[in-house]
Every structure is written in structure tokens, then in C-alpha cells.
Amino acid sequence: MRHLIDITDLTVEEIDQLIATAEDIMENPAKYQDxxxxxxxxxxxxEPSTRTRLSFESAMLGLGGSVLGFSSAASSSTAKGETVTDTVRTVSCYADIIAMRHPKEGAPFAASRRSQVPIINAGDGGHNHPTQTLTDLLTIHRERGSLNNFTIGFCGDLKFGRTVHSLVNALSRYTGIHFVFIAPEELKMPAYINEALRRKGLPYEETESLEDAMPRLDILYMTRVQKxxxxxxxxxxxxxxxxVLDxxxxxxxxxxxxxxxxxxRVNEIAVSVDDDPRARYFEQVRCGKFIRMALIMKLLDLKA
Amino acid sequence: MNIDSVRNGIVLDHIKAGACMEIYKYLKLDQLDCQVAIIKNAKSSKMGKKDIIKIDSPIDIDLDVLGYIDPDITVDIIKDGHLVEKKHLALPQKLVNVIHCKNPRCITTDEKQLDAIFLLSDPEKRTYRCAYCEAERKSHR
Structure with a gap:
């Protein structure tokens, strides 16, 4: 049984296969509907979520499956003091696969050690968010035709931004990628991520100026400063x-x-940018559903 | 100072001077019934000063705990008054319930029944990371 807790639980080849499956689903949704x-x-x-929860639900429904669950800790037995592992062992009796978001870092890993069914980490605090990373990789692949050879800038909250950490981690396994980290001193990339890039000999730079970095970028990954x-x-x-990008x-x-x-987003991308053809974040949302369909198929070993 | 030789047991040698009580605590030697001798600041040609712990019983020692505290310690196994094995330690790849995560955002700080698991992340710097949240902990030395 496989889980997805961290993006590196998947090999590069497996990610390539997921991307290929997701792109085929986008082309031929009827082939996968059952x-x-x-x-x-x-x-x-x-923990509350709109996009991630609905995209998981939409993905499962799009594959002909069904969905159950809860959308806040207050409406689960957690409010009575139940542990994560007990909740997951219970739900394992009802469902074939679990997508889980939790405010505490490592909660999905704790769950995966006890679960009888595959666990997908749908975000654990400020730590990891591997299905967002798969979404990002699919979007980049569709936009650029490859996951190699580009300069990518990450801007905003790089300290607590779990999507950023996961994506840097994933991209560090491809070739020819130059990282530019754009953040104020207080929200800089954690040292251990920079250290991991240094150990792999991968080039990165840090700056506080979005304007200085802008002309060099092939991809700009904006993030929200999360309250x-x-x-x-x-x-x-x-x-x-x-x-604020304008x-x-x-x-x-x-x-x-x-x-x-x-x-x-809150206000870090002006609404007037949305009509610019370079703004691809709503296409990114669309990709999220299809890569999750591919992932569910993989973890449940389903074939079209 | 005379301390009886161990007949059947274990000698922990080359302990960094001053570290023996910490090892005593981590290995829970206070729970043993047998004789345990703690020698502080013994003369050492290699280290100048060192600590030694002699345990007069062939107990199971958690070598992972010992390796984490100080991989330079040697473990001598004594049988019938003779040294039969000298074990050299290494930093363990994985620590279970030896150290605990201090990250307030980590699930293990809320749910104490979970095993505290740390994985060796950088042998040169002797650093470990929590298997749950990846928060870093450095080895003792």
C-alpha cells in the first residue's frame, strides 16, 4: 500500500507517469468516468479549505467514485479529544482512500503509520502540500512542455509557505533549474532548504526586490502571507x-x-493582472483536479 | 582508587569527561539491581580525561542511544573476567523515543502517544530531523 505524504515519496518517473495520465484525462475524460x-x-x-477539498471531491466524482468526510475539526470527534490515528483507523473502515488536511505538521505521516488504506497529505500546517506540488508540476509541464531548464522565482512568504517548500524540493530533482527566492528578511526561505540545494550543487539566489528579479524569470510563483x-x-x-504584483x-x-x-490570494496579485495572458493561476486550479484524479487512480491501482 | 573488575558485564569506555551521568540517565541504569561503577575524570592517554561506566551484569545496552549521545564511546563486553568483544559505535540512522520534537507545530507535541522518531539527516554535522515535521535536532557532540 502506498501513501503520499511528501512529494519525494514519488520518483521522478512516477511523477512523469501521473502527469501523462492527467493530460490524457484532460483530453479524454469519458474514458475515465467509471x-x-x-x-x-x-x-x-x-482545517478549512475550499480548493483542495473540492478538487479532491471533484476528482473522485469525475472518476465515478463517491465521497464522504468532514470539513472542520469542530465537526469531527477531534473536538472530543480523539487522536488523529484513532480517527484515521476508524475512517479506514469506511473508505478506500483518505485525503487529509491537518494544522499540525506531520499529522498525515502519523496517520499513515496506522491506516489500513492509502493516505494522501492534503496539507499539514506549514510543512508539506504534495498534491499542490503535483498540480504545480502539471501546470508548468503544460505551459513549458518540460520540467527542465528554466528560471523560477518564488515571491512572498517563503518561510511558512508549504507549497513553496514542496515545489522547490520536487524541482530540485530536475535539471537546469535556477531558483530565485524573493522575500523580506523575516519570511526568507528556511536554511535547511537552501542547504539542501547547496548540497545538490543547484544554483539559487536570494533577493528582497521583485522588480530586480522580474526580467530574468520564466516562471513567477506568488504566495500569500498566511495569517x-x-x-x-x-x-x-x-x-x-x-x-503586490500589478x-x-x-x-x-x-x-x-x-x-x-x-x-x-488576498491582495498580492492585483485583479487587473488576471486578464494578462501570462496569469496562469486559474488554469493551475483546473490542473489540480486532473492530477488528483491521476493520483487517486495510482494509489488505488485503478486502470482506465 | 580501587574498583572491583567486572566479571560478567559491560564497560563503557572513552566517555567524554563529564558526560557519564547523562548516559546513566539515558540508559536508565538507575533501574538496575547489579553493581554499577561510575568513574569520573579518569586519566586517559588519548583524551586527557575521560569517564567510564562499569556494569557488573550482561545487560542489553541500547547502542543507538549511546551512538547518538557520543559515537566515540567504546563498549567492552566482559565474560569470565576477559574482554570478549569491543564494540565501536556509529551515529544511528534512526532514533525512536530517544529525543523528542520541540517544534510547537509538530503533531508529536500534541499527541504524546506517538513514537518520537528522528532520522539522521547530515552525518557530518550530526544532525537529525523529526520524521513528522522535519524539525532539526543536533547530536550531543
């Missing part, structure tokens, strides 16, 4: 408006720049 018939997905969301990751509200208020800042950008954002 592959998960009579299978059930449980979505255990101990829920701060213990101190004053720090959040001070940093939340640090980077049409003026995009003037020096490449014509084929690809702007991504894991969403939701």
Missing part, C-alpha cells in the same frame, strides 16, 4: 503587503512569463 466506481474517498479536513501561520498578529499586519511590475517581465499562485 474507473473508481464503487470506491469511496474520505476527505478529512481538520494562520503567525503567532503574533502585529507581525502579520506588518508583512502582509510586502509584495501591471506596472510586469512591464519588465518576459513575454512568455508564467505567473502561478496556489490561491487563495
Amino acid at each position: 474507473v473508481a466506481a464503487h470506491k469511496q474517498l474520505a476527505t478529512l479536513f481538520f 494562520e501561520r503567525f503567532f503574533n498578529e502585529a507581525d502579520y499586519i506588518r508583512l502582509k503587503d510586502t509584495y 501591471p506596472a511590475k510586469l512591464q519588465s517581465a518576459k513575454a512568455d512569463l508564467c505567473i502561478l499562485h496556489p490561491l487563495p
